[in-house]
Amino acid sequence: MEFIKAENVRFTYDEPDAENPEAPVHDVLKGISLSIEHGEFVALLGHNGSGKSTMAKMFNAMLTPSAGKVFVDGMDTADESKTFDIRRRVGMVQQNPDNQLVASIVEEDVAFGPENLGIEPHEIRKRVDEALKAVDMYEYRTHAPYKLSGGQKQRIAIAGILAMETDCIVLDEPTAMLDPRGRAEVMETIQRLNREKGITIILITHYMDEAVQAGRVIVMDSGEILTQGTPREVFAQVELLKTHKLDVPQATELSFRLSGAGCKMPQCVLTIDECVEALEPLLSGKGASA
Structure with missing residues (x-):
């Protein structure tokens, strides 16, 4: 079922100059149309200035x-x-x-959103506990956030959104600001929330290995959609992307x-495991002929 729909969306940060109406206006988005279904995991890709962050801010009316x-x-x-x-339906991290x-305390931070929504205290307590358990941070509920690692802090930020339901x-x-371990923690959390709770995930990332984990990839360039499809369909277009x-x-x-x-390889290899599987016959054949 369709959850988010964009119809021919344009956006500019610069309004036309009343004294110089002929001056160029910088269009960040140039007629974007897309839809995202309930429960989808979508990765939004593009280099800096492509318009992906601007598009994301459209999804919760920022x-x-x-x-x-x-x-x-x-x-x-x-x-x-x-x-x-x-904004109660779409949260942003x-x-x-x-x-x-x-x-200054993890559970108080997670409770901040529900408190501002006017939720009853007993319901806030329930939501905070459930959200922290969902991101595997319940045991840190009385800790100071500044003492946590980057990955743990990001999981607390996600819990704060979850507590708003x-x-x-x-x-x-x-x-972007995390080490490999922190990145893995956050991605595992995102995948689990999508898989087990059916939460719609829209992930903006520069890391292609993260995009591979999504169900659908949308690639933006210069304020327009360049291509979209499953990760395998998108990344098979290596020359276009390059x-x-x-x-x-x-x-x-x-x-x-x-x-x-000249090596015989599958059409689109996405992961290290797939690459190893594709290389094994080539390497074993080379060894046998030596």
């Missing part, structure tokens, strides 16, 4: 279109009377977890280069 429409669960994001309801933590979580490069200065997963890159060198 920004509204200069032209076109965005609907969340049937509600028009341009309707200010619906903003509160939209930013890149730097330190910018989202507001309390949103249907969708938009994550804007949530692992033409637009976009990366592919490392395993895909290696496979592409080996195929170009």
